[in-house]
Amino acid sequence: MKRIKLVYIGGGSKAWARVFMNDLALTEGLSGELALYDIDPAAAELNRQIGQRINAHPDAKSQWDYVVYDDLDTALTGADFVAISILPGTFDAMAVDVHAPERYGIYQSVGDTTGPGGVLRSMRSVPLFEGFARAIQRCCPHAWVINLTNPMTILVKTLYDVFPGIKAFGCCHEVFNAEDFLCCVAAQELGVPRPHRRELTVDASGVNHFTWITKARYRDNDLLALLPSFMEKFYDRGYCEKPDHDPDGWRDDPFCYGNKVKMDLFRRFGVLAAAGDRHLVEFLPKAQYLSGPADAEKWLYHLTTVDYRKADREKRIAQSLAMASGAQPVELQRSSEELIAFVLAILGRGKVVSNANLPNVGQMPQLPLGTVVETNCVFDNDAVTPVAARPLPGSVLSLVMPHALGTDNLYEAIKARDLPRIFECFLAQPLCAGLAIDDARHLFGDMLRGTAADLQPWYDLSAWKF
Numbered sequence: 001m002k003r004i005k006l007v008y009i010g011g012g013s014k015a016w017a018r019v020f021m022n023d024l025a026l027t028e029g030l031s032g033e034l035a036l037y038d039i040d041p042a043a044a045e046l047n048r049q050i051g052q053r054i055n056a057h058p059d060a061k062s063q064w065d066y067v068v069y070d071d072l073d074t075a076l077t078g079a080d081f082v083a084i085s086i087l088p089g090t091f092d093a094m095a096v097d098v099h100a101p102e103r104y105g106i107y108q109s110v111g112d113t114t115g116p117g118g119v120l121r122s123m124r125s126v127p128l129f130e131g132f133a134r135a136i137q138r139c140c141p142h143a144w145v146i147n148l149t150n151p152m153t154i155l156v157k158t159l160y161d162v163f164p165g166i167k168a169f170g171c172c173h174e175v176f177n178a179e180d181f182l183c184c185v186a187a188q189e190l191g192v193p194r195p196h197r198r199e200l201t202v203d204a205s206g207v208n209h210f211t212w213i214t215k216a217r218y219r220d221n222d223l224l225a226l227l228p229s230f231m232e233k234f235y236d237r238g239y240c241e242k243p244d245h246d247p248d249g250w251r252d253d254p255f256c257y258g259n260k261v262k263m264d265l266f267r268r269f270g271v272l273a274a275a276g277d278r279h280l281v282e283f284l285p286k287a288q289y290l291s292g293p294a295d296a297e298k299w300l301y302h303l304t305t306v307d308y309r310k311a312d313r314e315k316r317i318a319q320s321l322a323m324a325s326g327a328q329p330v331e332l333q334r335s336s337e338e339l340i341a342f343v344l345a346i347l348g349r350g351k352v353v354s355n356a357n358l359p360n361v362g363q364m365p366q367l368p369l370g371t372v373v374e375t376n377c378v379f380d381n382d383a384v385t386p387v388a389a390r391p392l393p394g395s396v397l398s399l400v401m402p403h404a405l406g407t408d409n410l411y412e413a414i415k416a417r418d419l420p421r422i423f424e425c426f427l428a429q430p431l432c433a434g435l436a437i438d439d440a441r442h443l444f445g446d447m448l449r450g451t452a453a454d455l456q457p458w459y460d461l462s463a464w465k466f
Contacts, residue, residue, distance in 0.1 A: 002029060002030050002031070002032075002347065003031050003032040003033075004030065004031075004032040004033075004080040004081065004347070005032055005033045005035060005078050005079050005080050005081075006024075006032065006033070006034050006035065006079070006080065006081045006082075006083065006343075007035040007037065007075050007076055007079040007081070007082045007083070007140075007143075008020065008034060008035065008036050008037065008083050008085070009037050009038075009072070009075075009082065009083065009084045009085070009086060009132060010037075010038060010083075010084060010085040010086035010087075010149075011035070011036025011037050011038045011043075011044040011047060011068070012036070012038035012039075012040045012041070012042070012043025012044040012046070012047060013038075013043075013047070013085055014043070014313060014316035014317060014319075014320060015316060016085045016148060017036070017047050017085070018047070018050065019335045019337060020034075020083065020339065020340075021034065021047070021050065021051055021054055021064075021066075022054065022332055022333060022334065022335065023334055023335055023337065023339065023340045024062065024064055024340060025054045025055070025057065025059075025060040025061065025062060025064070025332055026059070026060070026061055026062075026332060026334050027061060027062055027340050027344070028061045028062060029062070029349075030062055030343075030344070030347075031062045031063050031064060032064065032065070032080075033064065033065040033066075033067055034051065034064045034065070034066050034067070035067050035069055035075045035076075035079070036048060036066060036067065036068045036069065036075075037068075037069045037070075037072055037075040041068060041070050043320075044068045045068050046320045046321065046324045047066070047320070048066040048067070048068050049324035049325075050320065050323050050324050050330065051064060051066030052066060053323065053324070053326065053330045054330055054332065057330055057332050059332045060332065072132075072135050073135055073138065073139050076135055076136060076138075076139035076140045076143070077139045077140065078140065079139070079140040079143040080140075080143055080144070081143060081144050081145075081146065081343060081346075082136060082140065082143050082144070082145045082146070083145075083146045083148060083339070084129075084132060084145065084146070084147050084148060084149055084155075085148040085149055086125075086128070086149050088121055088124040088125035088128060088149070088454075089121070089124045089125075089451065089454040090454070091306055091309055091310050091313065093120075093124065093450075093451040093453075093454050094111065094112075094117075094121070094306050094309070095306040095307075096120070096446075096447055096450035096451050097111045097112075097116070097117030097118075097120045097121055097447070097451070098110075098111035098117050098305070098306050099305075099306065100116075100443065100446055100447050100450060101115075101116045101117070101431075101443060101447075103443075104435060104439055104443050105286075105291075105292070106286060106431050106432065106435070106443075107286070107290055107291070107292055107293070107296075107303055108282055108290075108303075108431065109278040109279075109281055109282060109290065109296065109301060109302065109303050109304060110278050110279055110282060110304065111282075112150040112151060113150050113151045113152070113153075113208065113209045113279065113282065114151075114209070114210075114282050114283055114403065114429060114430075114431070115282045115429050115430075115431040115432075116426060116429060116431065116432060116443065116444075116447065118151050118282075118429070119410065119422065119425060119426045119429065120447050120448075120451055121150070121151060122151050122154050122410060122411075122414060123414055123422065123455060123458075123459070124451065124454045124455065125149065125151065125154075125155055126154060126155070126158050126411065126414045126415070127414075127457070127458040129149075129155045129158040129159060129162075130158060130162050132159070133158065133159045133161075133162035133163040133166060134162060134163070136159075136163060136166060137162075137163040137165075137166070141163075141165065141166075142167070143167070144167050144168070144343075144346055144384075145159060145166055145167060145168035145169075146168070146169065146170075146171050146339065146342070147159065147168060147169070147170045147171065147357075148170075148171055148172075148339075150208075150209075151208075151407075152170045152172055152208040152209070152357055153170070153207050153208045153357060153372045153374075153407050154372075154407050154410060154411050154414075155170070156168060156169070156170040156357050156358070156359075156372045157359070157371075157372045157407070157408070157411050158411065160359055160372075161411070161415070167384075169356040169357060169358050169377070169384050170208065170356060170357030170358075170372070170374075171338075171339060171342065171356060171357075172208055172209070172355070172357065172374070173336070173337060173338075174208075174209060174211070174274065174275040174276055174279065175202075175204050175211055175213075175274045175275075175355040175374070176197060176336065176337075176338070177241060177242075177275075177276055178204075178213060178241075178262070178272065178273075178274040178275070179197035179200055179202055179216075180197055180241040180242070180243065180336075181239070181241040181259055181262070182197075182200060182202070182213075182216050182218075182223045182272075183195050183196070183197055183199075183200065183218075183241070184239060184241050184247075185223055185226055185227060185230045186200075186218045186221065186223060186226070188230055188233070188234075189226040189229055189230055190218070190221060190226070194243075195218055199218060199219075200216060200217065200218050200223070201215070201216070201217045201218075202215065202216045202217075202376075203215040203216075203376065203389060203390045204274045204355055204374070204375065204376065204389075205363075205364055205373065205374065205375045205376075205389035205390070205392060206274070206364075206373065206374055206392070206396075206400050207371075207372070207373060207374060207400060207403050207404050207407065208275075208357050208372075208374050209275045209279040209280075209282075209283070210273070210275060210279075210280070210283045210399075210400060210403055211273075211274040211275060211355070211374045212269075212271050212272065212273055212274055212392060212396055212400070213271060213272040213273075213274045214271050214389075214390045214391075214392065214393075215390060216272070224266075224270075224271070224272060227263070227266055227272070231263045231266070231267070234247070234259075234263075235260060235263050235264075236260075237258070238250060238257070238258020238259060238260050238300040239258060239259055240253075240256050240257070240258060240259070241259065242256060243336070250300065250301075253302075254302045254304045254305075254308050255278075255302070255304060256302070257276055257277035257278055257300060257301035257302065258277070258299075258300030258301065259277060259300075260277065260299050260300040260301075261273075261277035261280050261281055261289055261299050261300075261301065262277055262280065264289075264299075265280065268395075269393060269395055269396050270393065271392070271393060271396060277299065277300070277301045278301050278302065278304065281295075281299070281301065282431060283399070283403060283430065284399070284430055285430045285431070285433045285434075286430070286431050286433065286434075287433075287434075290431065338352070338354055341354075341379075342354070342356075342379050342384075345379035345380055345381075346379055346380075346381070346382055346383070346384070347381075347382075348380075348381040348382070350380075351378060351379065351380040352378075352379040352380070353376055353377070353378055353379075353387070354376065354377065354379065355374055355375065355376055355377070356374070356375075356377040356379075356384060356386075357372055357373070357374045358372065358373070358375075358377065358384065358386050359371070359372055359373075360372070360373045361386065362388065363375045363386035363387060363388050363389055364389050365388075365391075366391060366392060366397055366401075367400070367401065367404050368404070368405070368408070370408075371404045371405075371407075371408055372407070373404070375387060375388075375389045376389065402428075402430075406425060406428055406429075409421075409425055410422065410425040413425055417458060417459050417460070419448075419459065419460075419461075419463055419464045423440075423441070423444050423464075426440065426444050427440050441465075444464075445464060445465075448461055448464060449461075
């Protein structure tokens with residue numbers, strides 16, 4: 001039985017931590033310590049209690065020591081793996097990110113990666129990740145670091161810039177969802193039982209949440225070639241790919257969508273955008289798919305409000321309390337995430353090929369070296385090796401390139417704590433296209449003021465003329 005130490009930064013998580021704990025418990029031949037660190041120790045303590053109940057579940061195949069730490073360095077000491085899954089700031093700050101721009105006609109369906117919300121969230125999260133990188137360098141420089149936090153691209157870049165010797169990668173499930181969508185295409189068009197995404201061969205590349213599938217095969221079938229026929233049936237009504245939803249199940253789930261934007265982009269460019277529609281629309285000028293609530297209805301996705309997220313958090317807190325006390329039973333069920341598969345492969349137990357976010361060392365020769373990109377990688381025996389991706393079509397590259405360069409520029413501006421330069425990155429967001437400079441300055445100032453409590457430790461906000 002292999003014993004390891006896994007550190008979870010954000011160990012009070014109401015969602016991801018429990019997914020992680022369940023998947024660990026259902027993994028044979030592995031045990032050890034799961035160190036829970038969170039700025040809210042009481043939330044981490046709830047997860048510790050839930051972990052104890054998971055250990056007692058008759059279906060648990062491994063046992064873990066769940067330990068809460070109130071000091072990051074102590075938690076990290078001796079770590080083999082570090083997972084980072086945090087909310088940078090608060091939901092009140094996120095409400096400013098997402099909803100303040102609406103006063104200027106800018107809507108965001110997610111607001112955590114690109115657009116004005118993505119810029120402000122980056123301003124809060126990069127300084128936190130600078131601290132994480134320094135602590136990892138001090139306490140566990142040989143540990144594998146798995147980032148699950150958005151904005152993914154700029155945070156992976158932060159880790160490598162602060163600690164160049166770090167062994168880190170960003171893990172995102174959006175490409176998995178696109179692969180599940182292609183499994184639906186295979187089932188519908190080939191008349192076969194829906195395959196598992198692991199049965200597909202897929203080449204995906206780009207930047208996180210704006211990644212593109214240039215090749216997809218199921219056995220000897222070209223799935224991209226089957227898409228036009230599939231779209232004739234489902235373009236107008238949409239098709240939800242979630243295994244636990246019916247094809248129309250996106251209508252009542254604020255985090256789901258009908259994949260109509262994805263299908264429309266395929267019509268336009270001949271390759272398949274590999275993120276959820278709620279993310280994709282934010283990478284393009286707002287007039288295309290995100291001019292307001294009417295566009296969300298037309299293109300079959302939701303503008304997920306922060307009020308909904310807050311209400312969902314309260315439900316999850318109540319669930320955590322009930323599970324920790326024993327009032328609600330713990331149900332062990334393996335998730336569709338692949339994080340544990342990556343851990344096992346790195347430990348030398350098999351080989352996995354999947355998408356990950358890493359600095360570009362040539363896997364995407366069309367983009368600058370050092371830019372963080374998302375491509376297939378091989379996970380195997382203490383290594384995560386990026387795989388050279390097929391070239392993106394020129395029309396798609398012209399969309400991806402500005403985001404790759406813009407993220408690099410935003411990182412340098414935040415690193416320097418240079419508010420005027422950050423503002424120029426803010427103004428360059430496609431969702432801000434058409435925004436007058438004076439209006440942009442007012443909006444940026446409003447968002448700085450609205451999230452000042454989370455920004456003041458790192459920025460001199462008096463340097464910006466409100």
